[in-house]
Amino acid sequence: MFTEIFVHLGEGLLEAFQPLNMMMIFFGCLAGLFVGALPGLGSVNGVAILLPITFLVPPTSAIIFLAALYYGAMYGGAISSITLGIPGASTAVATVFDGRPMAQKGLADQALMAAAIASFLGGTVSIVLFTLFAPPLAKFALAFGPPEEFSLMILAFATFVGLGGDDIPKTIFSILIGLLLATIGLDIISGRPRLIFFDIPGFLHGINFLVLAIGIYGIGEMLWTLETTQGRVQIENVKITWKRFVTNLGQIKEYIGGATLGSFLGFFVGTLPAAGATPASLMSYGLTKTFSKDPESFGKGKPAGVAAPEAANNSASTGSMLPMITLGIPGSPTTAVLLGGMIIWGLRPGPLLFAEHPDFVWGLVGSMYIANFVTVVLNLALIPVFVKVLATPFTVLAPIIFTLCVVGGFAPTQDMHDVWLMLIFGVFGYLLRKLDYPVAPAVLAIVLGPLAESSLRQTLIAGQGSPAVFLERPIALTCFFFALLLVLYPVYQAFTRKSKKAEAAGA
Amino acid sequence: MKNSLKKIVTGVSALALATTAAVSAAQAWEPKKPVELIIMAGKGGGADQMARLWQGIIQQHNLSPRPFIPVNKPGGSGGEALQYLKSKAGDNHVVMVTLNSYYTTPIMQPELAVDISTFTPIARMALDTFLLWVRPDQGIKTLDEYVEKVKAAGKDWKVGGTGSGQEDSILTAMMMAEFGYEVTYIPFPGGGTVAKNLIGGHIDSTVNNPSEQGEFYRAGQSMPLVQFNDERSPAYPDTPTAKELGHDIVYYMQRSINGPADMDPEAADWYRDLFKKVFDSEEWQKFCSEDGINCDTWLDTAALTEFHKNGLARHKALIEQVGAKAITGE
Numbered sequence: 001m002f003t004e005i006f007v008h009l010g011e012g013l014l015e016a017f018q019p020l021n022m023m024m025i026f027f028g029c030l031a032g033l034f035v036g037a038l039p040g041l042g043s044v045n046g047v048a049i050l051l052p053i054t055f056l057v058p059p060t061s062a063i064i065f066l067a068a069l070y071y072g073a074m075y076g077g078a079i080s081s082i083t084l085g086i087p088g089a090s091t092a093v094a095t096v097f098d099g100r101p102m103a104q105k106g107l108a109d110q111a112l113m114a115a116a117i118a119s120f121l122g123g124t125v126s127i128v129l130f131t132l133f134a135p136p137l138a139k140f141a142l143a144f145g146p147p148e149e150f151s152l153m154i155l156a157f158a159t160f161v162g163l164g165g166d167d168i169p170k171t172i173f174s175i176l177i178g179l180l181l182a183t184i185g186l187d188i189i190s191g192r193p194r195l196i197f198f199d200i201p202g203f204l205h206g207i208n209f210l211v212l213a214i215g216i217y218g219i220g221e222m223l224w225t226l227e228t229t230q231g232r233v234q235i236e237n238v239k240i241t242w243k244r245f246v247t248n249l250g251q252i253k254e255y256i257g258g259a260t261l262g263s264f265l266g267f268f269v270g271t272l273p274a275a276g277a278t279p280a281s282l283m284s285y286g287l288t289k290t291f292s293k294d295p296e297s298f299g300k301g302k303p304a305g306v307a308a309p310e311a312a313n314n315s316a317s318t319g320s321m322l323p324m325i326t327l328g329i330p331g332s333p334t335t336a337v338l339l340g341g342m343i344i345w346g347l348r349p350g351p352l353l354f355a356e357h358p359d360f361v362w363g364l365v366g367s368m369y370i371a372n373f374v375t376v377v378l379n380l381a382l383i384p385v386f387v388k389v390l391a392t393p394f395t396v397l398a399p400i401i402f403t404l405c406v407v408g409g410f411a412p413t414q415d416m417h418d419v420w421l422m423l424i425f426g427v428f429g430y431l432l433r434k435l436d437y438p439v440a441p442a443v444l445a446i447v448l449g450p451l452a453e454s455s456l457r458q459t460l461i462a463g464q465g466s467p468a469v470f471l472e473r474p475i476a477l478t479c480f481f482f483a484l485l486l487v488l489y490p491v492y493q494a495f496t497r498k499s500k501k502a503e504a505a506g507a
Numbered sequence: 508m509k510n511s512l513k514k515i516v517t518g519v520s521a522l523a524l525a526t527t528a529a530v531s532a533a534q535a536w537e538p539k540k541p542v543e544l545i546i547m548a549g550k551g552g553g554a555d556q557m558a559r560l561w562q563g564i565i566q567q568h569n570l571s572p573r574p575f576i577p578v579n580k581p582g583g584s585g586g587e588a589l590q591y592l593k594s595k596a597g598d599n600h601v602v603m604v605t606l607n608s609y610y611t612t613p614i615m616q617p618e619l620a621v622d623i624s625t626f627t628p629i630a631r632m633a634l635d636t637f638l639l640w641v642r643p644d645q646g647i648k649t650l651d652e653y654v655e656k657v658k659a660a661g662k663d664w665k666v667g668g669t670g671s672g673q674e675d676s677i678l679t680a681m682m683m684a685e686f687g688y689e690v691t692y693i694p695f696p697g698g699g700t701v702a703k704n705l706i707g708g709h710i711d712s713t714v715n716n717p718s719e720q721g722e723f724y725r726a727g728q729s730m731p732l733v734q735f736n737d738e739r740s741p742a743y744p745d746t747p748t749a750k751e752l753g754h755d756i757v758y759y760m761q762r763s764i765n766g767p768a769d770m771d772p773e774a775a776d777w778y779r780d781l782f783k784k785v786f787d788s789e790e791w792q793k794f795c796s797e798d799g800i801n802c803d804t805w806l807d808t809a810a811l812t813e814f815h816k817n818g819l820a821r822h823k824a825l826i827e828q829v830g831a832k833a834i835t836g837e
Contacts, residue, residue, distance in 0.1 A: 142703065142706055142707035142708075143707060144707070145704060145707055145708075145709030146693075146704075146709065185582060185587075186582035186586050186587050188582070188670065188694070188696060189670075189671060189694050190671055192616065192618075193586070193616075193618065193619075201590055201591075201594055204582065204586070204587050204590050204591075205580065205582060205587050205591075206582065323703075327699075327703050327706075328699055328702075328722060329699045329700060329703050339559075340555075340556070340559030340560075340562070340563070340577070341559075341563075343556050343559060343560055343563075344559065344560055344562075344563030344564075344567075344790075348721070348722050349722070350721075350722025350723065350725070350726065351722065351723065351726035351728060352722060352725055352726050353722075454696065458693050458694070458695070461691060461692075461693050461694075462665050462691060462693055462709075462710075464662055464663075464691060
């Protein structure tokens, strides 16, 4: 079986090395970097805008271009998250948590490098897994029905424990705010409007996750930085030397663990229809923090906190190609647009695509190997340019950030209503921060809330109101079990630490 | 003071109108910015696939000076999309791809206060078909076997479909009324997800459109038992129609393009001509024949207005007949 795969892969790589396809990869990655770095543009819009261009070239080259763009955007999202504190895309929200504090400490180059290397690792792991196990994994994705999806969401919520910090009541408060915001809009099951405040039609489409994330992180962060720096230059003397580059490279051992975990987790979550890269990156961050030796240092500028989500979002982006190709179901909004492209080119995604169009599928796989390599080189080379941003006085930077946030808030739904909401969330996020509330759990809750709600209700409808269905599903039970362990782990940790302290004191 | 202001405003708008008229007389209307192509359903479903194909055809043949940007608004069985179109009255740069939820959602959700007769019909692109799908491993070969099996299972039989009150749930309710059985109906966000859940064994049957199940059927993972057309579709020559089997269930899905209320007639004409070209394109006709979608007759604005009127009346009657509760499962 594997020899066959390698023959195909070899052909695919040859296909990807065609001059036209190489060009497509290079420009796709470059375009993706910028698309990803611009808040609100994101890979979805980038792919959608550039889709027409691809009609000029053969389908395989076209999908290679779009996949490279998608790939580049996953890397690019980290750039604005780290340098400006605005998540460039929803997938890069978790990168802000530690990326921004690192930049403020003058370690932006380290953070960018950790992001690039982790992304490379995530990309590599996922492509290898994709190459070797695509068909069996597609079968596994099919086994995921509503009960399994719900259990996965519970598992994701359990990683909150890692995200929340020490103050449990404040974490729960933050989760509940996020869940409440997630219920606004039209109910998926009955189609009825819920929590439409003052009958404002803008609430009908719900609260877009990016509106909350850009508001809290972009605007909130801008207000916070204005207060702390009083408009001065944040970082003086950003000098990138070869020596510093090599030292930074030596840091890898600090975050390789989190990045590896993120790579596998990201791929797995990405292959499941309906999940995608955003929950994957948040889960990866939470898990890495929970199992870290010093979870307290997360959120204050730890390279592992940048590497874990970045590895996961790249890995998940490859993973989400799998349900798209084999089931015709996009695992993420971007793959949905790619799917549209495939239909236009006369390629029907489905279980037969692998067998009937091997040149297409393997050309795509081959290009992913090369795109991954091209993006990491581009990224490392451009770090000095990105870091320059931080040498700009904040009085100049703040209006730019503000404009980018407004554009980013407007772009996903093209509704001014969301821009106002984003500004409100910004002020609200700033206040929460002053009061020392963790905001990350709210962000995760608004992503996972709708997914958890619909899958739970589908399960209960199927079981005619009885939750006993969950007990009959081995995958769901396994997820619940791990979720329970995750919740109990910090308790256990605290307990052992205390007893050690007591022992030390006793001795 | 107020009056003089009013006069000025009237004067200015009259002037503006005159200028617009002069411009439009000089050259026909054309979009001046990207056109939003609203899809009242989720990604990966039938409507979504078609909208993206149309977008591609428009780009590829250079039919529009500005691109069409597909935007999915699947919330609330299309309620979100309908609300959006309602809020866009007079906007010449928004058109919507509609399904039968165009009729059913305003009936089922009166609080939306949407009256589709105020919208601007542009063109009907196709009549999509419905088939009843099961998995081969269930050992069901005919409709009679299916009915027998569902009756035995009762509420344990799980039918998947798109949102409550949408076409899948109506067809399911029609079948319940015809065959006298009861099932549990589970709503999913889009036809693609429904198809996947049947293949994965999480639900027992679906009434998917061909474009959603076709690839799984070709791979031998699902099979149609009956089709709900007037006549057998050329793409499924071996599947009997419900009519042939003595059951009067005929149900189609309309796929049409509609603009918001008060769209300029010149703009509506431009879109109508554009979608005629898309309809006649080789790509679209090929997609239709492969999927067994009925794309024989194209309806223009006038015919579509009449068609919508009948569609709305028929769905009102259907919903009354089977009962709104049977559709939403409440």
